[in-house]
Amino acid sequence: MKPALLTFLLLVGFSVSLGQSSSVISLLEKAKQGDASAQNELGVAYAEGTGIHRDQRQAVYWFSNAAAQGNALGTCNLGLHYGKGWGLRRNPTLMMKYVFAANALDGLKCNPGEFTYSIRPKPTECQIEKGWTLAVAWLRAHPAFKNDLGERPWMNNGKYPTTVREQGPSVQLPIKRTKKCGLG
Secondary structure, three states, rough: OOOOHHHHHHHHHHHOOOOHHHHHHHHHHHHOOOOHHHHHHHHHHHHHHHOOOOOOOHHHHHHHHHHHHOOOHHHHHHHHHHHHHHOOOOOOHHHEEEEEEEHHOOOOOOEEEEEEEHOOOOOHHHHHHHHHHHHHHHHHHHOOOOOOHHOOOOHHHOOOOOOOOOOOOOOOOOOOOOHHOOOO
């Protein structure tokens, strides 16, 4: 048997044995090349078990890569995983960090208010405030990140509020800093 044909058969057999579809393999190639949208989509595939075996840790890995590039959906999905404790230890503060950051990047895709009302147990006021503070610091630490309008409003004198949504609950920030949360 020719080496090229043997290699092809091994690759096909390997991908079939893992339960991966050809579209997931293509997505994996794009994700490995650094495509943030593909990284988010691959994270969703792993999270839902679509075309590949379900693996929440792999989902978190790909969402983290997408978030590191400023992909709003990947950042929001990472926040969801922190909130639910899927693939990592549940952390409401980090959930709020990534949800606020995603909302800042694209206010229509990830509403912090929905997370504060739908995740149980609900994050505390201090977890929300600390998450917002971490989100602003994270956004400022990434000079290439811009919102969907091409702006960086989180750079404005520390007075950056979140986007207020017209429908659904919203969280009004910045919350008055309190010594109770250690941020006063």
